[in-house]
Amino acid sequence: MRVGIVCPYSFDVPGGVQNHVMDLAEALIALGHEVSVLAPADEDAPLPPYVVAAGRSVPFPYNGSVARISFGPVSTARVRRWLARGDFDVLHVHEPFSLSLSMLAVLSARGPVVATFHTAMTRSRAMAAAQGLLQLVLERITARIAVSALARKVQVEHVGGGAVEIPNGVAVAKFAGAAPLPGWPGEGGAVGFLGRFTEPRKGFGLLRTAYADLAATRPGLRLLVAGPGEREELLDGLPAELHGRVTYLGKVSEEDKARMLRSVDVYVAPNTGGESFGMILTEAMAAGTAIVASDLDAFRRVLDGGRAGVLFPVGDAAALGARVGELLDDPARRSALAAAAREVVTEFDWPVIAERVLEVYATAIEATDGRVIDQEVP
Amino acid sequence: MWWVVGVVTVVVLVSTYLTWTAARVDRLHARAAAAAKALDAHLLRRAAAAAVLAEERSAVELYAAARIALDSPPEEREAAENDLTRQLRTIPLDEDAEALVAASRRLAVARQVHTDLVRDALSLRRRRVVRLLRMTRRHPEPEYFDIDDPILAPAAVPTPLP
Known part of the structure; x- marks a missing residue:
């Protein structure tokens, strides 16, 4: 399977989402899938071979800490180019409700989209004001994953709709x-x-x-x-x-x-x-x-x-x-x-978790073109 | 002169919005329909896997439940699938049930995704502009498929001991 993964936060700073994305990408590659990860990073930053740098990121205070993100017309163009070049079977974005590459990728995507929600964010005034935009983002997402029961609960209560619960993996x-x-x-x-x-x-x-x-x-x-x-x-x-x-x-x-x-x-x-x-x-x-x-x-x-x-x-x-x-x-x-x-x-263990993520990918593809994918029992 | 420009602008904006909304209606309905097809396939797979296991184990009740789920008419299907889930919950999940556990897990994901996509389509159908212009006339109303969570062995979240 050709998988495109979008990480909203820069790999320059360590963080839970970044680690999750890297471990998932490596587990998928080990299972024989083609993976490309798009993340904000400087072009000359040392990155794993499967990561594509989406350019400079700007500091953005988020959830009590500073996240470095990319957003704007230049980033949009890069996201579009990456999507076109990658020709992915499925696009997997992380934290699509943050103003980031993830949201841009969802809005530019044509095929099946899987989204993973990490934080158990509560509804804010900003979120209520952006309800229309969030609805558009949500509509583009085919299947949703929550990494914890709490993150799933927030999905159900605040955004409407559920999510498949798949916990964080550990290497x-x-x-x-x-x-x-x-x-x-x-x-x-x-x-x-x-x-x-x-x-x-x-x-x-x-x-x-x-x-x-x-x-x-x-x-x-x-x-x-x-x-x-x-x-x-x-x-x-x-x-x-x-x-x-x-x-x-x-x-x-x-x-x-x-x-x-x-x-x-x-x-x-x-x-x-x-x-x-x-x-x-x-x-x-x-x-x-x-x-x-x-x-x-x-x-x-x-x-x-x-x-x-x-x-x-x-x-x-x-x-x-x-x-x-x-x-x-x-x-x-x-x-x-x-x-x-x-x-x-x-x-x-990541190989086990990655198999479950692959099942969600398969479901998202099926829900886009209606054909059922045969998957061997691992 | 200026009012002509104004009217033209308004007409362009309104028609762009309407075209875009119509495309959204089509897209969400196509997706809900595809998800329904996939859900149907996964229901059949689970019932088939259950029937195979029932034959191997000579479990008469399980076999009957699987057959009923496979043959049930649409209006009785939810109840039949729930009966099958209840039957499956009573059997031991040994090595030979691996295919069944996997099929149930795939079904759980397909059901979740189907529910979400139906909800998206229905909420768009309720919009006034969509109803007024009957944009949904070519699409039958998507229906929820309301069954219990079919997951058999919650792989990642072990249940706490009492």
Whole structure:
């Protein structure tokens, strides 16, 4: 199948949507499909061979962070040229409601269009004002995918119409094969956390409290943290004698993320809410690291009801400390959890997810020309 | 003189809008019809896969449900397909049911897409200008196909333990 994928955000900055697009493109190529990805980027930027640069992007504040996007007559011309040259069987756009290449591509498309919605955006005044335009965009889309139940719910309530729910994939092999950082996890054990620790909903404060208690009785226990922020903020509230036992990696690349997850005995996800899917959990599962996570709906589902990771009551630092302590003392239980996690995470492996995306492509093509495509059972 | 230019402009704008709307009506109806055809094909495939499995396992009730779904007249089809889904929910999904699980999953996607495309077409039909100029006279009204979610093994979202 010839597939054209449009990514609205530039590959210069790392981000969830960009990673998703790259992993999907690579999984489709591995399955023998022809893929071209259009994304905003400078012509001389180093890009994977399947990416076509759509030119310079401009910074645009979006959803609390700055996204770099392309929009305007020049971008429109480039999108049209790419579409004409690509002659795709199906066009797959991401986040088509952002003012971006994705929207331009949808409006210029003639054939079947599949759209993936990532963010669970709520209806804004701007969206209400642009209802007519959004309706036109929506009408051009043949099939819709939502990456989480929350994103799907927003579809149903705000835009009208449903979406096929296909979760984010995880490149299991990349995580399972990563080498731990030198010297980690070490004799005394190590606990890990990844994410925006300054954001209350990520629940890092709970882990800080639990770690302070655990570290008091376990002299070798170390804490490994990665994510955007300042070291001072990270250590704020932690007894000074423990500061030396906390390693802060800052913001990490995808490869370092995998290495970081492989470097700890227990990965902790203390989130208190707002998490729609729990991508990081599937990554820790792929890395084969034992998990202690808040008992949120999304986490419980990903962890197969607690079979693939230990759950603790949301917001309960004492329970979190107890669960982590038990796991640190019980290597056999840790490996049992990791084995169960590896089994569960195969459902989220990119080759499996890509097959399901291909089924949506087939359906979109069928709904455009009415013929039914034969697809082998994988 | 100026009023001539004004009238011409208005006529051009209005006729462009009407042509464009008529093209939209045609496009959305063609798509809904194609989706209905595809949905029909996937319903047949699932019923056929169920019948094959029922024969292999000598499951009489499942075979009957599959036959009824295959032979049902349009007005009874939704009920027959729902009966088949209920039957399928009771059987163990072992290795030999792989084709059936895949067919059910494809059917679920086809049903979702069909529902969305029918909704798009119907909302355009309700527009006043479309109704007034009877732009839909060449297109029969698309109908929803209202059945339960046919998915058998939710592959990616494991159900939480009680």
